[in-house]
Amino acid sequence: MRLVSNQVSHSFARKLEATGVTVAEWVVLREMSEGNATTSPSSVANLTGLTRGAVSKLIERLLRKGFVTRRESSTDRRYQDIELTRAAKVLVPRLAKLADKNDESFFGVISQEERRALRTILIRIADLNHFSKAPVE
16 A cells, blocks of 8 residues: 555656645645635644644745735734735646546546445545544655
8 A cells, every 4th residue: 555655646746846836735735725715824734734833834835936925814913814826726726637637547547436445445444543634745
């Protein structure tokens, strides 16, 4: 299982290289695109399962790349609001297609029935071990 997992992840990371986005940055962008328009670093940490320190570093990188904006919270100056930029909103669907194509290149060789069985088994393992977030980086 480790061999397959590593190959799938490595392949996706290589595909992302051309976009200038890392797998960890993709996880943050994806979670932000599925949530509220404006969020906080702590919310991103909760959504992704990453530490607040890791999220802070990722947000800094995404700021430099022009994929998020950051400003003081309108309700409390101790907090920050972060938001996806237009560039990120355009990029996320492209990256999602890359992720889907990557998965298809590996798992397209098994039947729909086998995919359902594999998914069921993996969900069962995740549930039994109380996995809620995938590890990143």
